Amino acid sequence: MNLNATLIIQIVVFLTFVWFTKSFVWPPIVKALDERAKKIADGLAAADKAKADLANAEKKSIEELRAARESAAELRSGAEKQAAKLVEDARAEANRIIAAAREAATTEAAAAAQKAKDALRDQVATLAVAGAERILRREINAQVHADLLTNLKQELS
Amino acid sequence: MASGTELATEVAHGPTPGEYIAHHLTFLNNTGEKQVELINWNLVNLDTVFYSVLLGVLALFVLYRAAAKSTSGVPGRFQAAVEILVEMVADQAKGLIHSEESRRTVAPLALIVFVWIFLMNAMDFLPLDLLPRIWEGIYASAGHDPHHAYMRVVPTADINATMGMSIAVLLVCLYYNVKIKGAGGWAHELISAPFGDKLILAPFNFAMNVIEFLAKTVSHGMRLFGNMFAGELIFMLIALMGAAWTGANAPSFLLAFGHIVAGFAWAVFHILVVALQAFIFMMLTLVYIGQAHEGH
Secondary structure, three states, X not given: OOEEOHHHHHHHHHHHHHHHHHHHHHHHHHHHHHHHHHHHHHHXXXXXXXXXXXXXXXXXXXXXXXXXXXXXXXXXXXXXXXXXXXXXXXXXXXXXXXXXHHHHHHHHHHHHHHHHHHHHHHHHHHHHHHHHHHHHOOOOOOOOOHHHXXXXXXXXX | OHHHHHHHHHHHHXXXXXXXXXXXXXXXEOOXXXXXXXXXXXXXXXXXXXXXXXHHHHHHHHHHHHHHHOOOOOOOHHHHHHHHHHHHHHHHHHHHOOOHHHHHHHHHHHHHHHHHHHHHHHHHHOOOOHHHHHHHHHHHHOOOOHHHOOOOOOHHHOHHHHHHHHHHHHHHHHHHHHHHHHHHHHHHHHHHOOOOOOHHHHHHHHHHHHHXXXXXXXXHHHHHHHHHHHHHHHHHHHHHHHHOOOOOOHHHXXXXXXXXXXXXXXXXXXXXXXXXXXXXXXXXXXXXXXXXXXXX
8 A cells, every 4th residue: 555656647647538528538428318219219209299180080081981971962852852742743743644644535435435336326217218118108208397307306315 | 293294384385365465465566666655645556556447448438439430310338338337327417417508527527537437446246367477477577576576457456556546536626616605605615614704713614614525525435435445355364265275175275166166156245346446436526516616
């Protein structure tokens, strides 16, 4: 335990080492550490933001999906209503056409029957005259007996 | 007795235990002779200066390599290891020194103190006789008396080295006292604290402060020196067990076995001492410099 000038040298060496560490060792390492800390902090913030964005997007997509589903349902019910109306209209039209056709047919049939009846009546009159001619074996003047025949015709109608 | 005569012949050839230890406790100074005076400012312990500068430069080189290659991206293992060290020192400095500006100097100081002292303490792990024996060979081949080939490889077991560092820390403390408080403010504190700001108490306050600075500095340096000196001495005593080998007999085998067991146990324990003493020196450095920043 003897003291000597080594002590002085040691002080100088020590202070030199401190100067070197302070100038060339410490600043770059601390700078790198601080920069990395900032990077990590930024990364974490970005991750949080991305997570929030994702949550927002999910919420939005659910909203959109719901709206789409609603409008589709609306469209479908509208279409159904329209289809039902079309069917209803078609049915009414068909009924109307059938009724009209039935009426026309009835009218036509009545007209035809009338016509046939008229024709038949004419022929009956002629036949009656011919029969009477044959019965009477004599000529009956058609002009003379026109009144008679007309009466007969009327009676037959 | 047979073993007695054998021991006697052994002694005639090699050094006695006392000579062995005395040789290992002698520094190599610029005269090549053992220093006899308690204080002699003409002498320099060449071994202490050589190993401390070598280890300090090694530490700075390794740290500088790490610093030059450091990136803020993903660090490699080497960079991560250095960063753990830097982070540890920076955390301790942050807790003890509340001035951001001072930390820019004091934290690097604490870092190099820790690494440097750790490396110097770790010289204890080298086989005790390895470097001294190599030095003896060099010294003898240069035509000198190998009995004077002194060499101590643990710089922190030299009180000059530890006191040099603690005095350097004291100088830093004084610098910050003046810088933070101003010369007048610090002078006022020296005579007004700790007993009170009264004229009659001024001499006592001043004496108390001087004693405080002295005690801090001396205990700071002596603590490290004492621990490392004692550790080295115990390694030497353990080495004496193996050195008592007298041939293939039971006592020699027992002593050699004891040497291995005790040497292993002490080396393992010394791992703790080496790291702990380096850490304690660093922490006390930070504490003392932190105190220089605070008024009483």
